[in-house]
């Protein structure tokens with residue numbers, strides 16, 4: 001190829017700042033990012049871009065920072081329809097007296113479809129292009145994700161007892177394997193095994209899930225050590241802490257996604273580090289349910305990959321990853337008793353590249369590097385609450401609001417442009433949410 005001739009690309013995004021996340025802390029000023037075939041073709045100073053690339057479309061974002069699309073590494077998207085239905089309760093009472101009875105009456109493919117669309121629309125508006133989801137009917141969520149153009153890791157739910165999704169232990173496993181096989185080659189859908197929690201799944205079922213996941217190379221995503229009561233009950237009933245039990249059953253390895261982990265002793269942090277496992281930190285859900293606080297600074301110091309999740313909107317109550325970054329930073333400092341803990345660039349990593357690593361998709365997304373998918377978000381920093389600007393990462397984590405996200409792309413496809421959703425019908429989603437509100441209220 002003649003190097004003097006500009007290379008043809010689909011899209012060139014010129015932004016005042018680009019934060020590629022890898023390498024850490026780098027802020028590029030007046031740069032352009034080129035997209036070809038859904039992937040990042042390269043980055044270059046804006047002044048040189050015209051000599052390098054000839055683009056079908058050029059977008060100039062003069063007050064914006066371009067970042068990797070945010071990754072919400074844990075949630076239950078259909079539960080957005082239960083947002084605010086039962087607040088101010090501890091985890092077990094919230095689940096057993098409110099959420100589970102409501103779900104038993106309402107869940108079906110239509111509930112899941114409506115809730116997933118509501119969740120995805122909210123996430124895209126906040127710059128999130130990838131998410132991990134754990135819920136019944138992941139096949140229905142997958143259809144919604146494909147249509148909306150997002151990227152997702154969907155769990156095949158694993159329980160022992162019958163539910164609307166499966167009649168018993170075998171069927172949960174069979175359905176998870178079928179999902180893995182069905183989406184094996186899909187560029188944007190990834191399947192994980194999702195045992196709900198150590199206290200809802202038996203040893204035999206956990207072991208079987210671990211074995212199947214290993215054979216298929218699939219991740220295991222599970223709520224673990226969410227509260228002190230969970231750990232105390234387990235010690236009383238099983239004679240050991242849940243993480244020790246999961247380790248004995250063969251679940252803990254590089255594809256293990258340990259969600260919550262608010263109760264960790266030093267040995268458990270060392271064990272997770274040695275295993276190459278990831279912790280998915282959900283600060284707002286943990287605070288709202290008064291579940292406890294994850295030792296994020298200690299985990300990061302030990303070399304554990306820590307990603308960030310909003311959890312379901314029934315316990316958060318929003319899916320705003322910019323807000324979640326701020327909560328993670330502030331709570332992380334408080335827990336560590338150290339203002340230097342969890343600096344802004346480290347927290348941005350948790351919401352981007354660390355999420356991609358946790359989900360096993362970091363070769364394809366999580367940072368703005370040539371060859372990765374163009375999963376991008378643009379944030380308008382020319383607003384009162386982000387002025388003046390001395391440090392872009394500081395504003396993204398400590399001052400920005402999700403309403404400042406103007407554009408988002410997943411694999412080069414625009415999902416949000418000038419604050420307008422392009423792949424989801426916001427009016428229809430709001431109408432559907434109002435319809436489900438009536439159903440929930442009449443059941444509550």
Ligand SMILES: [Zn+2]
Nearest residue numbers: 075223311312
């Ligand atoms: Zn959860």
